Amino acid sequence: MxxxxxxxxxxxxxxxxxxxxxxxxxxxxxxxxxxxSPYQTDVGYAPEQPVPFSHQHHVGGLGLDCRYCHSGVETSDFAGIPPTLTCMTCHSQEWTNAEMLAPVRQSLTTETPLSWTRVHDLADYVYFSHRAHVNNGVGCESCHGRVDKMPMTVQKAPLTMKWCLSCHRNPAPNLRPLDEITSMGYSPATDGASGQMLMQRYRIHPDTLKECATCHR
Ligand code: HEC
Ligand code: HEC
Ligand code: HEC
Ligand code: HEC
Ligand code: HEC
The missing domain is CATH 1.20.5 (Single alpha-helices involved in coiled-coils or other helix-helix interfaces)
Structure with a gap:
């Protein structure tokens, strides 16, 4: 037993x-x-906005270039969000009475900017610059995805250190000519030769891109 x-x-x-x-x-x-998971990295984050602005309509439909509204993107660290006046160049004639656009008209008459909720938001200890990327052959789509297909603006990339470094270690396959920077649906230099050619054209040296001080200064 x-x-x-x-x-x-x-x-x-x-x-x-x-x-x-x-x-x-x-x-x-x-x-x-x-x-x-995307939950932790904010991939898929698409906050409610004061006006249901659609990139799908304005970029995909009307064919507006990103720089028409994000005018700082080539010259400063920040792309910038357009002022109400930019919207009013069209909406003082188009859809003038639409309920949806009431906050835009109100913003104009009261001279208070619309309070858009940020979609992307890096930690303060990370330095990022649009100018440095956009003038060196990295297109909006590489980081923001198919914005022209977004009825609501949504975060597509994880924006983690690992994600930044995966490109900084090997930028060549992500580069495009300057006249394609804001194009959507363009395939960057996927064959080795044109990637290397663009690396030379932009004088990119990947060794310094991996240094901590590039992004933490
Ligand atoms: C007609 C003006 C207009 C055009 C053209 C436009 N945008 Fe925008 N964009 C806005 C407005 C307004 C917002 C703020 C509301 C929102 O987030 O949807 C915005 C927000 C964004 C954001 C999110 C910003 C944040 O808060 O993190 C990204 C990324 C962006 N736009 C990229 C692009 C790209 C890429 C293009 C070109 C393919 C483009 N936009 C074209 C007006 C525009
Ligand atoms: C170049 C002209 C132009 C500019 C600039 C413009 N819009 Fe529009 N917008 C239009 C047109 C045209 C429509 C109607 C689109 C349709 O029905 O296909 C429209 C539609 C809209 C709508 C209705 C919903 C939708 O997307 O169909 C909203 C909301 C809107 N715009 C907000 C804005 C805001 C906010 C800005 C400024 C950041 C802006 N627009 C800048 C031309 C413009
Ligand atoms: C290398 C990646 C990368 C590229 C290329 C890029 N962006 Fe961004 N974008 C970001 C990151 C990261 C942020 C968040 C920055 C922050 O929180 O400080 C951002 C934020 C934004 C914002 C909102 C905040 C701001 O800077 O005013 C807009 C609008 C925007 N991007 C538009 C664009 C457009 C338009 C292009 C192309 C012409 C573009 N971006 C190219 C990574 C990129
Ligand atoms: C798809 C590719 C790609 C991604 C993603 C990317 N970068 Fe870059 N980055 C580049 C290239 C290419 C350059 C230009 C290199 C040069 O000037 O030689 C650059 C330059 C920079 C510079 C300027 C360096 C200098 O010496 O002036 C900073 C800062 C930077 N990146 C930060 C970031 C951060 C932070 C992220 C992530 C949030 C990021 N990058 C994501 C490709 C990328
Ligand atoms: C290409 C840009 C880039 C480079 C180069 C870089 N970092 Fe980062 N780092 C980031 C970003 C972006 C974040 C924010 C990550 C997040 O919010 O998830 C970050 C976050 C961090 C954090 C906060 C903890 C964490 O992991 O979230 C530490 C610590 C850090 N980095 C240290 C370093 C060190 C040490 C180096 C050099 C070996 C370095 N980084 C190089 C972009 C960079």
Whole structure:
């Protein structure tokens, strides 16, 4: 009797141990998945806005260039959000009474800017510059995705350090000629030769791009 009982107790202990181990593994896998998930990195973040502005209509439909509204993108660190006057160049004639545009008209008469909610927001200890990318062959689409297909603006890239570095280690396949910078649906230099040619044209040296001080200064 006694030995049999002990063997059972042993196997019970083994079952419990295996169970605890499996649970621990499951918890850490779950934690890792959550940590790495879009939820954690804000991929897919598309906040509610004061006016339901659609890039799909204005870029995809009307064919406006990004720089028409984001005029700082080539000359400063920030792309900039257009002032109400930019909207009014058209909307003083188009859709003048639309309910949807009431906040835009109100912003004009009260001279208070619309309070857009930021979609992308890097931590303050990270230095980022639009000018540095846009003038060196990195197109909007490489970081923001198919904006021309967005009825609501949504974050497409994780904006983690790993993501920045994956391009800084090997920028060549992500480069395009300057006249394609704001194009949507353009495939960057996918063959090695044209990538290397663009690396030379823009005088890009990947070694300094990996240094901490490039992004943390
Ligand atoms: C007619 C003006 C207009 C044009 C043209 C335009 N945008 Fe915008 N864009 C806006 C406005 C207004 C916002 C703020 C509201 C929003 O986030 O949807 C915005 C927001 C954005 C944001 C998110 C900013 C944030 O808060 O992080 C990105 C990215 C962006 N635009 C990229 C582009 C790109 C790329 C193009 C060209 C393919 C483009 N836009 C063309 C008006 C415009
Ligand atoms: C170059 C002209 C032009 C500019 C600049 C412009 N719009 Fe429009 N917008 C239009 C036209 C045309 C339509 C009607 C689109 C349609 O029905 O296809 C429209 C439609 C809209 C609508 C209705 C919803 C939709 O997308 O169909 C909203 C809201 C809107 N615009 C907001 C804005 C805001 C905010 C700005 C400034 C950041 C702006 N627009 C700048 C031409 C413009
Ligand atoms: C190398 C990646 C990259 C490229 C290329 C890029 N962006 Fe951005 N963009 C970002 C990041 C990262 C942020 C968030 C910056 C922050 O939070 O300080 C951002 C923010 C923005 C914003 C909102 C804040 C601001 O800067 O005023 C707009 C609008 C925008 N981008 C438009 C554009 C347009 C238009 C282009 C192309 C002409 C473009 N971006 C190219 C990565 C990029
Ligand atoms: C798709 C490719 C790509 C992505 C993604 C990217 N970069 Fe860059 N970055 C470049 C290229 C190309 C340059 C230009 C290099 C040069 O001037 O030689 C650059 C330049 C820079 C510079 C200027 C360096 C200097 O010495 O002036 C900074 C700062 C920078 N990147 C920060 C970032 C940060 C932060 C992120 C992520 C949020 C990021 N980049 C994502 C390709 C990229
Ligand atoms: C190409 C740009 C870039 C370079 C180069 C870079 N970082 Fe970062 N780093 C970032 C970004 C972007 C974040 C923000 C990550 C986030 O919010 O998830 C970050 C975050 C961090 C953090 C905060 C903790 C974390 O992981 O979120 C530390 C610490 C850090 N970086 C250290 C370094 C060190 C050390 C180096 C050099 C070996 C370095 N970084 C090089 C872009 C860069």
């Amino acid at each position: 006694a030995p049999l009982f002990r063997r059972r107790a042993n196997s019970l202990a083994v079952v419990i141990l295996v169970g605890i181990l499996a649970l621990l593994v499951a918890i850490s896998v779950f934690a890792y998945v959550v940590y790495r």
